[in-house]
Structure formats: C-alpha cells, structure tokens
Amino acid sequence: MVWWFLAGLVVGGGLGALMFWLYVRPQLAQARDIPTAMRDTFSALASQTLQATGQQLGQQFLQLAQEKLSQQTQAQTAELEGKKALIDNNLTTLKAEIGESLSKVTTMVTALEKDRESKFSALTTQLGHTAEQVGKLQNTTQTLTAALTNSRTRGQWGERMAEDVLQLAGFQANIQYRKQSTLVAADGGTSRPDFTFLLPARRVLHMDVKFPLDAYLQWLNAEDAAGKAVSAQKFIQATKSHIKTTAERSYRTAASQPDETALDYILIFIPNEQVYAFLLEYAPEVSAQALQQKVILCSPTTLLAVLAVIHQAMQNFSLEQRAGEIYGLLTNIRSQWDKFTESMDKIGKKLAEAQSTFTELTTTRTNALDRQFNKLDTLSLPTETPTAPATNLLAATTPPSRVN
Secondary structure (H helix, E strand, C coil): CHHHHHHHHHHHHHHHHHHHHHHHHHHHHHHHHCCHHHHHHHHHHHHHHHHHHHHHHHHHHHHHHHHHHHHHHHHHHHHHHHHHHHHHHHHHHHHHHHHHHHHHHHHHHHHHHHHHHHHHHHHHHHHHHHHHHHHHHHHHHHHHHHHHCCHHHHHHHHHHHHHHHHHHHCCCECCCEEECCCEECCCCCEECCCEEEEEHHHEEEEEECCCCCHHHHHHHHCCCHHHHHHHHHHHHHHHHHHHHHHHCCCCCCCECCCCCEEEEEEEEECCCHHHHHHHHHHCCHHHHHHHHCCEEEECHHHHHHHHHHHHHHHHHHHHHHHHHHHHHHHHHHHHHHHHHHHHHHHHHHHHHHHHHHHHHHHHHHHHHHHHHHHHHHHCCCCCCCCCHHHHHHHHHHCCCCCCC
C-alpha cells in the first residue's frame, strides 16, 4: 500500500508540473508587462489552482491504487487459499507416506538391531575363542622357538619332517632307504649321514637333515631393519659354511657295505619351506655354489620331487633287470628249440630211411620172393616112387605152398 501511495504522489506531481508548463507558463510570459501586483495575484491564484488540482489528482490516483491493491489482494488471497489447500493435501499425503516409511524403517531398524545384537554376541564369543587359540599358539610358538634353539632338538625335528616326506613318497625303511647308517672310509674314518637312499646297481645317495637355523630365528625376531640385515647376513654365511663342511665329509668315499658305491652328490634337507624361500630370495647364489660343490639343497617339496625321480629310476632299473632276465630266458629257449628241431630232423631222416627200407621190403623183395615161389610151384614131381630116404630128402628141401 505504501508503494501505491508513493506512486500516486509522484504521478500527481508530474501532472501538476505538466499543466503548469502548458498553461500557466505561457500566461506568465504574456503577463510580464502587467503590473507587479496583478502578476503576484495571478501567481498566487495559479499556485492555489495548481495545488488544488494536484490534491484532487492525488486523491484520484490514491483511490485507484487502493482499488487495484484491493483487487490484487483478493486475487492473491484466493490464490494463496488454493495453494494452501493444495499444500495441505500434499502434506497430508506426504505425512501418510512418511509415516508408512518411518514405520517400515522402524521395523527394519528393530530387526537390524536384534540381528546386530545376536551377531555381536556371536562375534564376542568367537573373539573369545580366537583369543584363547592365539594364546595357545603363542605358547606353542614359544615352545617351538625354545626347541629350535637346541641343535639336537632341531636335528630330531628335521629327521621327523624328512620321514614324513619319505612316507608320503611311499619309501620304506631298510628297503628304499637306511637311517643313521655308519660309513667306514678307506683310512678307517667313520661318518654317519642321517639318511642313505638305496639306488639300483648297489649305488647309494646320502642326505643330511641338520641345518643352521639360529641366525634365521634371530632374523625373525629382529625388530628393526638394521637387526634384520645383520641376522640375514649371519644366516647366509652360516649356510655357506654348513654346505662346505658337508661337502668335505667322507660320504662319497666311505661305505657301510663293501659292494656299495656312493654317488658324487649329497643332499641337504631344509625342513622348512620359508627358510628355503628366504635363501632363494635373499641369497640365490647359495644354491649355485652348493651345486658347484655337488651338494643339492632340498625343501620338503623339492625333496618329494627328488624322491619321485629316485623311485622312478629304481622302477626303470627293475624293469631293465626283468627285461634282461626275460631276454636270457628267450635266448635259452631259442637254443633249446634249435636243438629240438635238429633232433626232430634227425628222427625224420631215420624215419624216412625206415620208410624207404619198409617200402623196399613190401615191394621189391616181396615181388622177388613171389617169383621164386611161383617157380617152385611150376616144378613137376617124378613118376617113380622114390625111396624113403629120397622122399624124406625131397620133403625136407621143398618149401610149403604159399597161400595166396
């Protein structure tokens, strides 16, 4: 409303100024020569007229503005009422939807809370069991660490791991391998490898399971990088020294039995895959240096592969021996068969000669005899009666008649 009032005042003032400019000013210009009193009177009258006209116009504009404002207010009120009703309807629908959604969310939150409580309870129980198992594992680890620091216990552990691998490969003691067999060298010195594998042709392969793990345990327990580096170098140096010491033993020249011959290579068993992987990662030259000294480093996995090769070699040698024996038997059978055929040929020849002689007897000789008997049959007897002695003589010399 204030804006409409101000607008009316401005419009009224403008109209008054316009009328003054169009009507009053020309009259003032014509009245310049009128006496001053008349001019002043006219000026006063003009001012009053202008003021009255401005007030009247202002009231008209104010009334018009009020009417327009009233119309606009009524229209806006009606529009606001419609919008309010629409908003109320939307709010009612929204409240219903929100209420339903909130009810669903509340139900879901309640279910989730119950599920969370049950799972949290189960998780608490599981964490309790886990903490108990971790405690047991720590105790076991401490016990194992204390055991591995003892060289004798460490050797027994390595033997146990090696025996597990041997059983997995199907090897049997005193058949495919011997344990702790004493070797006697030519100079009378003795040595005792942990395992001796029995190979074909009375050959053997020796293996040691003792391995320096003290420095490796120090490397595991080191808390900073510098300590780990020092422990790693100590472990690598100890491994190289152990390989050299093993290579210098009399495993290659000594034997537990006079007819056995050892291979030039020696196996060293590392009873832990992590230790073997550590050497491959941080000191790959160790394996190469060991091979130069004819020493093979074996982890449980690689030992299983070596044993598979040994087992296959033994099977191949056994098959080769069987094949040789079968070939010898076949050679003997061939020789006996040749002798048998030779004897059969001789018998055949003898039978052929007998058949020829029998044929000759049944044909030529029989026919010749038949001809002689026929001639005898054609002989005529004398008419005179011979004397008794002559008759007896003729009877003695005449063969009996042949019955056809």
